[in-house]
Amino acid sequence: MARVYQVPRHAFPWLLAGALLASLPHLWRGPLWLAVVVPVLLGWRTLIQRGVLAMPGKLIRFPLLLAVIGATLYSHGTVLGPEAGVTLLVAAFALKMLEMFRLRDAYVAIILASFVLATTFLFSRDPLTTLYIGVALVVVMAALVGINDPESGVSPWRHLRQSGLMILQALPLMLVFFVLVPRMPPLWNLQVNQQQAKTGMSDSMSPGEISRLSRQSGIAFRVEFDGEVPPPAQRYWRGLTYGWFDGRRWSQALPPEVRQQEYLRFPNGPSPEWYERLLAERGEPDWRYRVVMERTGQQWLYALSVPFSNRQEVGLARDLRLVRRTDIESTFDYQVDSYQMPVAHQGLPEWERRFYTSLPQEGGNPRATQMAKDWRASATGDGAYITRLLLWFNQEEFYYTLEPPLLGENTVDEFLFRTRRGFCEHYASSFAFMLRAAGIPARIVAGYQGGELNPLGNHLLVRQYDAHVWVEAWLPGQGWVEFDPTGAVAPTRIEQGLDAALAEYGESALTGLAGALRGVPLFARLSLLADYIEFGWAKWVLGYSQQNQLEFLSRWLGKVTPQRMVMALAAVGGVIMLAMLLWMLWRVRRPRLVWWQREHRRMTQMLSRRGVPLAPHLTSAQIVQIASEYFPAAGQPLQDWQRCYDTIAYRKEITEPMVLRRQLRRLRRLVGRRLIRPIRLNPKTDLQREA
Amino acid sequence: MxxxxxxxxxxxxxxxxxxxxxxxxxxxxxxxxxxxxxxxxxxxxxxxxxxxxxxxxxxxxxxxxxxxxxxxxxxxxxxxxxxxxxxxxxxxxxxxxxxxxxxxxxxxxxxxxxxxxxxxxxxxxxxxxxxxxxxxxxxxxxxxxxxxxxxxxxxxxxxxxxxxxxxxxxxxxxxxxxxxxxxxxxxxxxxxxxxxxxxxxxxxxxxLVGKVHASADLIDYVQRLLAHSRDSGLFVVGLSPRAGLGLLRAARAWAFVAGRDYVTPEDVQVVLGPVTAHRIQASTGGASATSTQQLLEAVPVVRRS
Amino acid sequence: MKRFGRTARQLWQRWLQRRIPPSRKVTLDQRRIFIFPTGYGFLFLLIAALLFIGGINYENNLLLGFSFLLVSLFLIAILHTFRNLAGVTLVAGGMRPGFAGARGALEVRVQGGAHAHRSLWLRWPGAVAEEVSVEPGQQQSLWLTVQLSRRGRQDSGRLRVETRYPLGLLRSWSLVDLDHQCLAWPKPLPGGECPASGGEDDAGQQHQRGGNEEFEGLRSYVAGDSLRLVDWKSYARGRGLNTKQFSDPAEGRLWLEWQRLPGVDPESRYSRLCYWVLELDRAGERYGLILPDGSLEPDLGPLQRERALEILALSGEGGG
The missing domain is CATH 3.40.50.300 (P-loop containing nucleotide triphosphate hydrolases)
Known part of the structure; x- marks a missing residue:
């Protein structure tokens, strides 16, 4: 074969640009040496292309490969796993460019480039990244078109246009696949972000942790309400509860005598008694909403009051919080119905009472303990005691601050009677301690409070700095009741959010550029728009899961079965493919016939139907002559028709087209009326005479 | 005249x-x-x-x-x-x-x-x-x-x-x-x-011959004849553009001899043989006249689509 | 097993024959175009599958979307690769004969349809492929070599037209029988006596040809007479322009004869004759040919050589 196996020169601009664009996001993110090595290798390749440097031999390439593997091991400690794998892949891909000379190498490099490009999605999923990857793919495919176009000296833009066109055409098909290809549960458990930090709340809380979280403006989750949005004071997003206090740290824990199945209820799992009672007691939901969560790497889900979710992988714990079966590794959305209802009927068994009143054994915080015992003794009941305590918080010189002083051994004593400067975790922690010290069962609830309403999408945006902790106490006859000591100290925090509350004490949660920009109206509006887009993206693209797919498709297909899905996929995809094929093949239309040509066709068709043997190559005069022999009666109008037709078709420019048009039509009809009683001479001999 | x-x-x-x-x-x-x-x-x-x-x-x-x-x-x-x-x-x-x-x-x-x-x-x-x-x-x-x-x-x-x-x-x-x-x-x-x-x-x-009118329909017919001579495989090499011009010129003269001031497809058909006889070679190796006749019969006088 | 292979091949050929019957002009349409992924196409799909599995396992919808985009691109590439071949018209053109055992060439004219056709590869079976691109409505002429195995008229076989444009992930192709034939001259076989009648002597005289013509006389010059024959001497003497007249010379001629090669098998005879035709042509001799089923009047020049070789190529075929 005379094929040229070398990469054509004109394909190089796109090849190099595609390689660069494919590896760029990884250079940003990956180890430093990668950001140095890849541009150097690509620059080297460019110089080779320019003829400045020679192609490196195996003796250079092999040690380079070893060095790259070594560097990956050094940076990641392994060459396996997604992080290290992608680093190695990008580096190896850049090395592949170095040895690219034959067409085969170019094919492999381009297909690898698209793979490298796709791995970016492991680390970043926002709309802008997606747009970037789309553009980069156009360039990579332009390189593929380039190496397949052997014509030298063609404009590279032609290849870019071709590739862009093809990707545009591929988009509708992709959409169909995206919507219709059945989603499956993971085949095996793979965790991409093992080294990536977990975000948001953790399963324990020590002083200073929540305030650290409050300095982050990252998005925790977004909520879309079906109906009215609750007022700020009611937006307590419960995430997890801390029941165990070791004197300094509050943690989530289960008393040893409780079994997991008793405590946590998942759909299709065993249904504990408390859950049945809860179901029986609930009335109409107060709020119905959908939460779209960002990745946290943890299981906790956030919801209001007493939540019920319809999702298979979401369970309800005895302490009335939603939990996902597995960690949230990608955008996750769930529908919730929340009920504002008393939960006294759940009861407080002895083990639970013991657990929620437990305090560290060795008598820490003696002063606070003593005060709690004294006050409780003098109070008429639990309620009065709590009211007095909250009033005390409100009236004493307590400060709400993000930068509290450090606390020593007896954290509660020090905070309540010495420093008196703290953030929500200090208030909640000491408040819960005071309750337990007085023998009232209490627990700390961690979650978010508040949220910013985006008027564009009418959804609530909850950020990390909305993180909050508060307290729940068990009151006889009422069950678990929420108390927020922070609200007693700084009511603004609850009504208007963190910023407003801190402003009262002359502080700001967000420092630097982000904080400064928040005040600019244009930026605020733009960030609202960006949030709106991102929410849609998260809801429709990132969060399109097996469950959403089923819900969405059942609207169109009725019952969703795999067969129906495959059939719908084939049908819609096939129709799109066919439409595109037709569009591509028949984009060039032929010129239409003009009216006299159509008239001529009608005439010949009419004569043929009546048995006159006509061939397309006959001129009008010949047609008329043959037809006249078959139908002598029509001879005269036939001749007139022919004269008229020749005048129109062949004479100088006609002046009165409408008149002639009518005339031609009239003559044809006249001929039609005269085509009667054909006299069969001997058609065969006639024809021979003609020929 | x-x-x-x-x-x-x-x-x-x-x-x-x-x-x-x-x-x-x-x-x-x-x-x-x-x-x-x-x-x-x-x-x-x-x-x-x-x-x-x-x-x-x-x-x-x-x-x-x-x-x-x-x-x-x-x-x-x-x-x-x-x-x-x-x-x-x-x-x-x-x-x-x-x-x-x-x-x-x-x-x-x-x-x-x-x-x-x-x-x-x-x-x-x-x-x-x-x-x-x-x-x-x-x-x-x-x-x-x-x-x-x-x-x-x-x-x-x-x-x-x-x-x-x-x-x-x-x-x-x-x-x-x-x-x-x-x-x-x-x-x-x-x-x-x-x-x-x-x-x-x-x-x-x-x-005067040069002024004999050839309408768009007629020129279209001539063009289709030329195109078919190239595409059909009837001839080793199709008719050249020069042959096309000659064909039109000859048809004009023939119309003039017949006393008309416009060309009709008949004129083209009459002169097609003489104009093309020496220019093309039938791919079958036979007489070019036969192939010319085939060419004539293959091309409709009036455009059909 | 072998027989099974042969039967399958015959069935395939018969099916092709029905589907794409021989014609000197073929326009490629969906009935005549086959399409299948290339190795790179499978690699591309493999990458898409890997990304799909990754997307499922990492619950990453964007990875899934990317893999769907690659698959869609592949499907769209089917249409484009098909379209790149659809509408191409192939017309059998001229023929350049060659010697048996060497190569000849057949012309194929490639005509574009309503859109451009890029990077088409054409080849006859067992020969070298040529690449061509055609702009819409244009025509490109390609001379494609064919291997000539034996003397005579040789069927070219099915022309393979192939393209991978635009992405190289798919190959669409057609096998077209253009009813094209290439002429194979006999393979020249040197050696032996010149199988000619007429003798060396006659041939030798060719070089002094003018001297043998007999001068007949003068007549007055007529427009159109050759100036070489004008009697310039008499013109210089003032007797006006006169033209010399000669009688037709008797010409030496050489007949190469099939009969003069007894004891040699027929094909070798043609080969010998072919060798001598070439030799005599190089020497500028005038020669004719006498074969069992035809003959050629003596003459010289490239045209004579062509004719002689053609007769030698076709002789024995029963009037080619």
């Missing part, structure tokens, strides 16, 4: 018997400013036809018998030193005529043929670096023996293109032959014929 042409045609017909169609074609060819190639065996009346045409149109007529040892100068002319006047004098070759009959043009060497054909194309002759225009009007009627005869140099395809038409007279019909045999030698008649049209008038008529 066409009556004069009609008179001329009937005058020629009285000398060249039974060849009305060919005479009309020859006249049309002249009116279209084209050169004519007649392919025939000797003794078919080629010379008579040429001579008669020259007489009727009152053209200055020369005849050259081509042989294998002829040089280009034998046709174009040569500068000769005249001892009397002691100067070089141009002896104009036979090409300086209004109607040149180039008899058996395929006997000459390609070089000599080339000289003639170049003069035909450019309508001027360059001698000793000086260009001399040929007289107006200027026609060449070349005759050629069928290639099967030995010792000939068939004209190359590129040069055949310079002739507008190729016709052949063929044997006369029985009646014509009888008339021919019983009458006196027709060739003498040719030399005694009286002119019907002056050459100036002829030029005028040629002017």
């Amino acid at each position: 066409s009556t004069t042409i009609g008179r001329a045609i009937s005058a020629v017909s009285s000398v060249v018997l039974g060849k009305d169609e060919q005479i009309r074609l020859a006249v049309a060819c002249m009116l279209a400013r084209g050169h004519l190639l007649i392919e025939d065996l000797p003794g078919m009346g080629k010379t008579t036809l040429a001579h008669a045409l020259a007489r009727v149109f009152s053209l200055d007529y020369r005849r050259v018998q081509f042989t294998s040892d002829m040089l280009p100068a034998d046709i174009l002319g040569v500068s000769i030193y005249d001892p009397d006047t002691r100067q070089f004098q141009l002896r104009q070759g036979p090409v300086f005529a209004q109607l040149l009959l180039a008899d058996e043009v395929n006997r000459a060497t390609p070089k000599t043929q080339g000289a003639l054909l170049e003069a035909m194309e450019e309508r001027q002759v360059t001698l000793d670096g000086v260009s001399r225009p040929l007289p107006e009007p200027f026609f060449v009627i070349a005759t050629q023996n069928p290639v099967t005869q030995a010792g000939t140099f068939p004209l190359p395809e590129s040069q055949l293109d310079r002739f507008l038409m190729r016709i052949s007279l063929g044997y006369p019909s029985a009646e014509t032959e009888l008339a021919l045999l019983s009458g006196s030698d027709r060739r003498d008649h040719a030399s005694t014929m009286k002119p019907e049209i002056s050459s100036a008038e002829l030029m005028q008529q040629m002017e």
Whole structure:
């Protein structure tokens, strides 16, 4: 074969640009040496292309490969796993460019480039990244078109246009696949972000942790309400509860005598008694909403009051919080119905009472303990005691601050009677301690409070700095009741959010550029728009899961079965493919016939139907002559028709087209009326005479 | 106007018997400013036809018998030193005529043929670096023996293109032959014929031929014929654009001879054979006339879609 | 097993024959175009599958979307690769004969349809492929070599037209029988006596040809007479232009004869004759041919050589 196996020169601009664009996001993110090595290798390749440097031999390439593997091991400690794998892949891909000379190498490099490009999605999923990857793919495919176009000296833009066109055409098909290809549960458990930090709340809380979280403006989750949005004071997003206090740290824990199945209820799992009672007691939901969560790497889900979710992988714990079966590794959305209802009927068994009143054994915080015992003794009941305590918080010189002083051994004593400067975790922690010290069962609830309403999408945006902790106490006859000591100290925090509350004490949660920009109206509006887009993206693209797919498709297909899905996929995809094929093949239309040509066709068709043997190559005069022999009666109008037709078709420019048009039509009809009683001479001999 | 042409045609017909169609074609060819190639065996009346045409149109007529040892100068002319006047004098070759009959043009060497054909194309002759225009009007009627005869140099395809038409007279019909045999030698008649049209008038008529109208439909038909000749595989090589122009020119002249000021598809169909006969080669190796007929039958006169 | 392979091949050929019957002009349409992924196409799909599995396992919808985009691109590439071949018209053109055992060439004219066709590869079976691109409505002429195995008219077989444009992930192709034939001259076989009648002597005289012509006399110059024959001496003496007249010379001629090669098998005879035709042509001799089923009048020059070789190629075929 005379094929040229070398990469054509004109394909190089796109090849190099595609390689660069494919590896760029990884250079940003990956180890430093990668950001140095890849541009150097690509620059080297460019110089080779320019003829400045020679192609490196195996003796250079092999040690380079070893060095790259070594560097990956050094940076990641392994060459396996997604992080290290992608680093190695990008580096190896850049090395592949170095040895690219034959067409085969170019094919492999381009297909690898698209793979490298796709791995970016492991680390970043926002709309802008997606747009970037789309553009980069156009360039990579332009390189593929380039190496397949052997014509030298063609404009590279032609290849870019071709590739862009093809990707545009591929988009509708992709959409169909995206919507219709059945989603499956993971085949095996793979965790991409093992080294990536977990975000948001953790399963324990020590002083200073929540305030650290409050300095982050990252998005925790977004909520879309079906109906009215609750007022700020009611937006307590419960995430997890801390029941165990070791004197300094509050943690989530289960008393040893409780079994997991008793405590946590998942759909299709065993249904504990408390859950049945809860179901029986609930009335109409107060709020119905959908939460779209960002990745946290943890299981906790956030919801209001007493939540019920319809999702298979979401369970309800005895302490009335939603939990996902597995960690949230990608955008996750769930529908919730929340009920504002008393939960006294759940009861407080002895083990639970013991657990929620437990305090560290060795008598820490003696002063606070003593005060709690004294006050409780003098109070008429639990309620009065709590009211007095909250009033005390409100009236004493307590400060709400993000930068509290450090606390020593007896954290509660020090905070309540010495420093008196703290953030929500200090208030909640000491408040819960005071309750337990007085023998009232209490627990700390961690979650978010508040949220910013985006008027564009009418959804609530909850950020990390909305993180909050508060307290729940068990009151006889009422069950678990929420108390927020922070609200007693700084009511603004609850009504208007963190910023407003801190402003009262002359502080700001967000420092630097982000904080400064928040005040600019244009930026605020733009960030609202960006949030709106991102929410849609998260809801429709990132969060399109097996469950959403089923819900969405059942609207169109009725019952969703795999067969129906495959059939719908084939049908819609096939129709799109066919439409595109037709569009591509028949984009060039032929010129239409003009009216006299159509008239001529009608005439010949009419004569043929009546048995006159006509061939397309006959001129009008010949047609008329043959037809006249078959139908002598029509001879005269036939001749007139022919004269008229020749005048129109062949004479100088006609002046009165409408008149002639009518005339031609009239003559044809006249001929039609005269085509009667054909006299069969001997058609065969006639024809021979003609020929 | 066409009556004069009609008179001329009937005058020629009285000398060249039974060849009305060919005479009309020859006249049309002249009116279209084209050169004519007649392919025939000797003794078919080629010379008579040429001579008669020259007489009727009152053209200055020369005849050259081509042989294998002829040089280009034998046709174009040569500068000769005249001892009397002691100067070089141009002896104009036979090409300086209004109607040149180039008899058996395929006997000459390609070089000599080339000289003639170049003069035909450019309508001027360059001698000793000086260009001399040929007289107006200027026609060449070349005759050629069928290639099967030995010792000939068939004209190359590129040069055949310079002739507008190729016709052949063929044997006369029985009646014509009888008339021919019983009458006196027709060739003498040719030399005694009286002119019907002056050459100036002829030029005028040629002017009018150019104004014969070819409509868009007709040009479309011609184009489809050309396209089909290239696409159909009927011919080894399809018709060239020059052949297309020639076809249209010939059709105009034919329409003019028929007394019309516009071209109809019939005109194209009539001249298609003569115009294309020498330009294309049937891919089947058979006679080109058959393939031309096939071409004609394959292309609809009126566009169908 | 072998027989099974042969039967399958025959069935395939018969099916092709029905589907794409021989014609000197073929326009490629969906009935005549086959399409299948290339190795790179499969690699591309493999990458898409890997990304799909990754997307499922990492619950990453964007990875899934990317893999769907690659698959869609592949599907769109089917249409484009098909379209790149659809509408191409192939017309059998001229033929350049060659010697048996060597290569000849057949012309194929490639005509574009309503859109451009890029990077088409054409080849006859067992021959070298040529690449061509055609703009819409244009025509490109390609001379494609064919291997000539034996003397005579040789069927070219099915022309393979192939394209991978635009992405190289798919190959669409057609096998077209253009009813094209190439002429194979006999393979020249040197050696042996020149199988000619007419003798060396006659041939030798060709070079002094002019001297043998007999001078007959003078006649006055007529326009059109060769200037070489003008009697310039008498013109210089002031007797006007006169033309010398010669009688036709008797020419030496050489007949190459099939009969003069007894005891040699027929094919070798043609080969010998072919060798001598070429030799005599190089020497500028005048020669003719006498074969069992035809003959050629003596002559010289390239045209004569062509004719001689053609007769030698076709002889024995029963009037080619």
